[in-house]
Amino acid sequence: MNNTTMKHGKEYCCKRWRMLTYLMEKGFTPIKVIPDATRVNYKNWIFENSCELEETIEEYFASLK
Numbered sequence: 001m002n003n004t005t006m007k008h009g010k011e012y013c014c015k016r017w018r019m020l021t022y023l024m025e026k027g028f029t030p031i032k033v034i035p036d037a038t039r040v041n042y043k044n045w046i047f048e049n050s051c052e053l054e055e056t057i058e059e060y061f062a063s064l065k
Contacts, residue, residue, distance in 0.1 A: 012053060014045040022060050028053060 014020050015036065028047055036042035047053055 007054060008049050008057075010049055012047045012049045012057070014047060015042070019057070019060055020045050023047065023053070023056060026056050028056065 011031075014023065014030070020030070030045035031048050032046045034044050034046060036044050
């Protein structure tokens, strides 16, 4: 998988606290934190996208089923 086939582009925006903790447990660190555009009390965590990150995101969603 390379940048042209990744689903989420150059950066991935995580809006879920549980996913954030899952990704951090797997060794990923957000590159920045931004306020949510529609919910003022919420934050979004931005990760530099990679094939490994996308695979981990897929594992996260698979574990929810």
